[in-house]
Amino acid sequence: xxxxxxxxxxxxxxxxxxxxxxxxxxxxxxxxxxxxxxxxxxxxxxxxxxxxxxxxxxxxxxxxxxxxxxxxxxxxxxxxxxxxxxxxxxxxxxxxxxxxxxxxxxxxxxxxxxxxxxxxxxxxxxxxxxxxxxxxxxxxxxxxxxxxxxxxxxxxxxxxxxxxxxxxxxxxxxxxxxxxxxxxxxxxxxxxxxxxxxxxxxxxxxxxxxxxxxxxxxxxxxxxxxxxxxxxxxxxxxxxxxxxxxxxxxxxxxxxxxxxxx
Amino acid sequence: xxxxxxxxxxxxxxxxxxxxxxxxxxxxxxxxxxxxxxxxxxxxxxxxxxxxxxxxxxxxxxxxxxxxxxxxxxxxxxxxxxxxxxxxxxxxxxxxxxxxxxxxxxxxxxxxxxxxxxxxxxxxxxxxxxxxxxxxxxxxxxxxxxxxxxxxxxxxxxxxxxxxxxxxxxxxxxxxxxxxxxxxxxxxxxxxxxxxxxxxxxxxxxxxxxxxxxxxxxxxxxxxxxxxxxxxxxxxxxxxxxxxxxxxxxxxxxxxxxxxxxxxxxxxxxxxxxxxxxxxxxxxxxxxxxxxxxxxxxxxxxxxxxxxxxxxxxxxxxxxxxxxxxxxxxxxxxxxxxxxxxxxxxxxxxxxxxxxxxxxxxxxxxxxxxxxxxxxxxxxxxxxxxxxxxxxxxxxxxxxxxxxxxxxxxxxxxxxxxxxxxxxxxxxxxxxxxxxxxxxxx
Numbered sequence: 139x140x141x142x143x144x145x146x147x148x149x150x151x152x153x154x155x156x157x158x159x160x161x162x163x164x165x166x167x168x169x170x171x172x173x174x175x176x177x178x179x180x181x182x183x184x185x186x187x188x189x190x191x192x193x194x195x196x197x198x199x200x201x202x203x204x205x206x207x208x209x210x211x212x213x214x215x216x217x218x219x220x221x222x223x224x225x226x227x228x229x230x231x232x233x234x235x236x237x238x239x240x241x242x243x244x245x246x247x248x249x250x251x252x253x254x255x256x257x258x259x260x261x262x263x264x265x266x267x268x269x270x271x272x273x274x275x276x277x278x279x280x281x282x283x284x285x286x287x288x289x290x291x292x293x294x295x296x297x298x299x300x301x302x303x304x305x306x307x308x309x310x311x312x313x314x315x316x317x318x319x320x321x322x323x324x325x326x327x328x329x330x331x332x333x334x335x336x337x338x339x340x341x342x343x344x345x346x347x348x349x350x351x352x353x354x355x356x357x358x359x360x361x362x363x364x365x366x367x368x369x370x371x372x373x374x375x376x377x378x379x380x381x382x383x384x385x386x387x388x389x390x391x392x393x394x395x396x397x398x399x400x
Numbered sequence: 401x402x403x404x405x406x407x408x409x410x411x412x413x414x415x416x417x418x419x420x421x422x423x424x425x426x427x428x429x430x431x432x433x434x435x436x437x438x439x440x441x442x443x444x445x446x447x448x449x450x451x452x453x454x455x456x457x458x459x460x461x462x463x464x465x466x467x468x469x470x471x472x473x474x475x476x477x478x479x480x481x482x483x484x485x486x487x488x489x490x491x492x493x494x495x496x497x498x499x500x501x502x503x504x505x506x507x508x509x510x511x512x513x514x515x516x517x518x519x520x521x522x523x524x525x526x527x528x529x530x531x532x533x534x535x536x537x538x539x540x541x542x543x544x545x546x547x548x549x550x551x552x553x554x555x556x557x558x559x560x561x562x563x564x565x566x567x568x569x570x571x572x573x574x575x576x577x578x579x580x581x582x583x584x585x586x587x588x589x590x591x592x593x594x595x596x597x598x599x600x601x602x603x604x605x606x607x608x609x610x611x612x613x614x615x616x617x618x619x620x621x622x623x624x625x626x627x628x629x630x631x632x633x634x635x636x637x638x639x640x641x642x643x644x645x646x647x648x649x650x651x652x653x654x655x656x657x658x659x660x661x662x663x664x665x666x667x668x669x670x671x672x673x674x675x676x677x678x679x680x681x682x683x684x685x686x687x688x689x690x691x692x693x694x695x696x697x698x699x700x701x702x703x704x705x706x707x708x709x710x711x712x713x714x715x716x717x718x719x720x721x722x723x724x725x726x727x728x729x730x731x732x733x734x735x736x737x738x739x740x741x742x743x744x745x746x747x748x749x750x751x752x753x754x755x756x757x758x759x760x761x762x763x764x765x766x767x768x769x770x771x772x773x774x775x776x777x778x779x780x781x782x783x784x785x786x787x788x789x790x791x792x793x794x795x796x797x798x799x800x801x802x803x804x805x806x807x808x809x810x811x812x813x814x815x816x817x818x819x820x821x822x823x824x825x826x827x828x829x830x831x832x833x834x835x836x837x838x839x840x841x842x
């Protein structure tokens with residue numbers, strides 16, 4: 139590749155004087171480095187933070203509380219909605235930079251925002267135990283999505299393989315986090331999971347027990363193997379979500395509409 | 401200096417800003433839940449709470465607070481509110497988990513999940529709480545009714561002293577291990593989260609290992625086009641590393657799954673269900689007094705309701721009316737029973753009920769003019785009943801025998817509101833209604 143930018147990896151590079159324009163290639167390189175160090179974390183945290191709002195509006199209680207994370211709806215719904223913004227950002231990062239980092243960056247930004255939100259809002263401010271409001275983690279699934287894009291260099295194939303794996307892996311990646319909450323406890327004559335037990339103990343005035351959507355649905359033909367089936371279904375739907383939001387990303391990343399506005 | 405707008409505009413904006421800031425900075429603290437903001441008709445015609453006890457009201461962290469009492473599910477349940485025969489959950493109205501709930505019973509049956517209630521029946525409940533977060537908290541019994549929302553009962557302020565760090569909550573799992581509920585599994589949760597964060601950072605670090613990255617690639621794509629740039633920007637090494645990440649992540653996921661299946665070998669799915677609260681014969685269920693409402697009027701200016709009742713006493717003892725409860729506000733006839741405010745927020749009018757008939761003899765049917773008059777109507781915002789889509793009221797009438805035994809009957813009917821001065825109360829006897837001559841209303 140014939141893009142030579144001088145000594146980009148060589149020792150000290152003097153900075154341009156404050157208030158002065160870029161004077162040489164070294165200044166240019168330094169500005170570009172600063173752009174990397176500033177913009178990528180910023181975009182990750184901003185869009186990741188926006189994804190936290192999206193998650194709050196769409197997934198909501200499935201994400202907040204351990205006693206909502208059932209085998210049926212949580213692994214089906216959550217990854218589909220978490221996939222939306224990373225997919226849109228993926229298009230822009232791939233088109234303009236050929237960088238397979240958008241999903242991972244957003245997942246990291248999402249994780250940071252989500253952890254801060256849970257710790258401050260749920261643990262410090264409203265005093266819920268942290269183990270009961272621990273958020274989901276999907277960074278690994280996001281890396282897989284990015285890596286598959288890099289390997290295939292195709293949105294179509296990435297949707298098919300990466301999107302499917304994103305939906306499929308979510309449940310498996312999060313089971314080790316939620317498993318302690320599924321240990322059985324006996325309360326009086328009722329046996330329940332530790333998550334249910336905490337749901338009874340840690341009072342949520344506006345959330346009665348019946349409002350949870352637990353095992354509601356018609357999936358009754360695979361015995362008790364509900365979670366794997368939900369994960370597969372989520373994987374299939376994730377393919378569709380990926381394609382739809384790549385298309386939306388292609389429209390959003392096109393500066394033509396911005397030019398019309400300005 | 402650049403100035404924005406003209407002087408008046410700047411002043412107006414300054415004033416607006418000051419108003420907003422004062423609104424933010426000088427908001428008084430809120431201690432209760434806004435329970436009286438709920439529609440008066442719903443409070444008066446859904447759950448009739450009575451005999452509510454919340455004690456003790458001064459506790460330390462880890463101490464037990466008991467909320468107990470009774471309620472009747474109204475026979476006059478509004479048609480526009482979802483019915484309690486579907487899904488109900490007996491809850492507690494507190495500001496978050498300042499207490500934990502240890503146990504709940506309705507008519508003696510444990511209620512850890514949802515339940516259902518029957519209209520017209522009496523229920524007795526008890527909720528045991530354990531103090532957790534120091535502070536002064538407003539504690540209500542509360543019934544969540546599916547699609548109807550929370551129906552709060554009367555509240556007391558409970559003060560918790562001590563340190564939250566001293567709070568203890570352990571449970572023995574079904575496998576025999578006794579664990580600290582608030583920290584169980586937390587270390588492994590954090591470890592797994594941080595492990596995935598490390599994987600993500602490793603992936604990002606790989607791509608950003610030689611800065612600058614983004615602009616250099618952007619320029620390359622601009623200069624050579626997407627196809628050509630892609631061929632050079634993505635190397636074999638990148639492909640191998642990416643494949644390694646995919647395989648590594650699949651392996652890590654599998655390893656963590658195996659670890660969790662081994663560490664938490666006995667797990668079960670989330671549990672849900674409904675246990676219908678049993679109906680048992682409570683003393684209040686005995687119905688030996690019949691009441692029919694002939695007329696009811698509500699006078700808004702004087703905060704007064706008049707009822708013309710036809711009362712038949714089928715019991716063996718004379719009875720008289722001593723209390724009317726609606727929307728958990730208690731209106732007491734001081735000549736019959738003594739009641740005191742549990743605290744200054746307790747919704748009780750200790751002399752707010754008057755009847756023109758004292759004793760109703762056994763076997764007798766008597767016309768009774770009952771007057772329920774007190775500022776409590778307004779304090780509890782029950783006066784809003786006159787502005788609701790269905791001008792009906794309901795409440796519990798308490799009849800007392802000479803030795804203090806009581807019978808409770810629900811009354812409910814249409815009522816006619818009066819908005820203007822010159823109110824003429826109901827009088828079925830041709831004479832003055834008992835309260836008409838009272839100084840307080842003159």
